[in-house]
Structure formats: C-alpha cells, structure tokens
Amino acid sequence: MDKFPIIETNRLILREVTFEDATDMLNYLSDKEVVKPMGLDPCQTVKDVLDEINWYKSIYHEGTGIRWGITLKDSGKVIGSCGFLNMLTKHFRAEVGYELSKDYWGKGIASEALEAVVKYGYQHFPIERIEALIGPANLPSQKLVEKQGFRREGLLRHYEFTCGKFDDLFMYAIIKEDLNFF
Secondary structure, three states: OOOOOOEEOOOEEEEOOOHHHHHHHHHHHOOHHHHHHHOOOOOOOHHHHHHHHHHHHHHHHHOOOEEEEEEEOOOOOEEEEEEEEEEEHHHOEEEEEEEEOHHHOOOOHHHHHHHHHHHHHHHHOOOOEEEEEEOOOOHHHHHHHHHOOOEEEEEEEEEEEEOOEEEEEEEEEEEHHHOOOO
C-alpha cells in the first residue's frame, strides 16, 4: 500500500493515527456520548484504544477502508477521526464514519473534516456512492451529513446489533453527481 495520505484543510490536518496517539484518543473514546452513536461501549483503557487503532490499520491494509485522525493544525493532538469503512470497490461504494471529542462539538470541525474526506474519496478511490448510517436519535449527525449534501434514503430496521440491542439506522447517501466540485 502507498504512503498514508494526509489531508489539509483550513484548520485541520487529517493524518494516520499512531500508537502514540492512544492517550489523546482515550480522552474522547471513553466518553459514552461520543461512542454511543458508533455502537461501541466506551473505551476503558489505552489497550482498548490500541484495538481501535489496529482496526484502522487493518482496514487500510486490506483496502476496505481508511480512517484519518482529525488534528488541529496548532496542536497536532488527535481530537477525532473520519474516514471510510466497508469500501466495496466492486460496487463503487463506501460507508463514511466519524467521531469527535465533545470538547469540539458545534465548532464546524466535523463538517470541515467530512467535506475533505468525501472530496478526497471521490478524487482518489473508484467510488460513485458514499453512505452514512445514522441512528434516528442522532439529530446533530443527520444535520451534519445533510449540510454536506447527503440525502436520507430510508430507515433500516434492526440493521445492527450493538451493545446488546438491535438498532434502527437511517441510510443517507451522496453520489458523485450530487456534488458540484466535479
């Protein structure tokens, strides 16, 4: 696999996370409000975070996804992540996911990161469709993807089994022709 790509925006640098980032990542991955929409239990230890970092590395090396750490240009500290998973190039589609430390909610950072990742995806991967699966109660995430041009396509009932229960998820998607930068 080629060198891990770096994406730069006005305020952010999106880069590969390393094991040295685990302590910074524990700060937000241990917060139940941050991880609940991801269908995860809060991380308890740095080892739990290392497992998450190993998953990021595995999807990148398998070619099924890529996850960037979101860092502020002025600090370099990882405050969240954004990227693709369940990438099926055979079908020209991928799912996008993200999370952000609660300390940075409401500042436009997730929007800035998501826009950059979607643009990168369409420029560098053979994808036509990017999907986002979002719980019905997660209104901020729904607003975030809608602002980026994603459209709600329907409700997937009992789509995932996470944290001991079945979750309904809205399917949002954006296709290449929906964007005006191509």
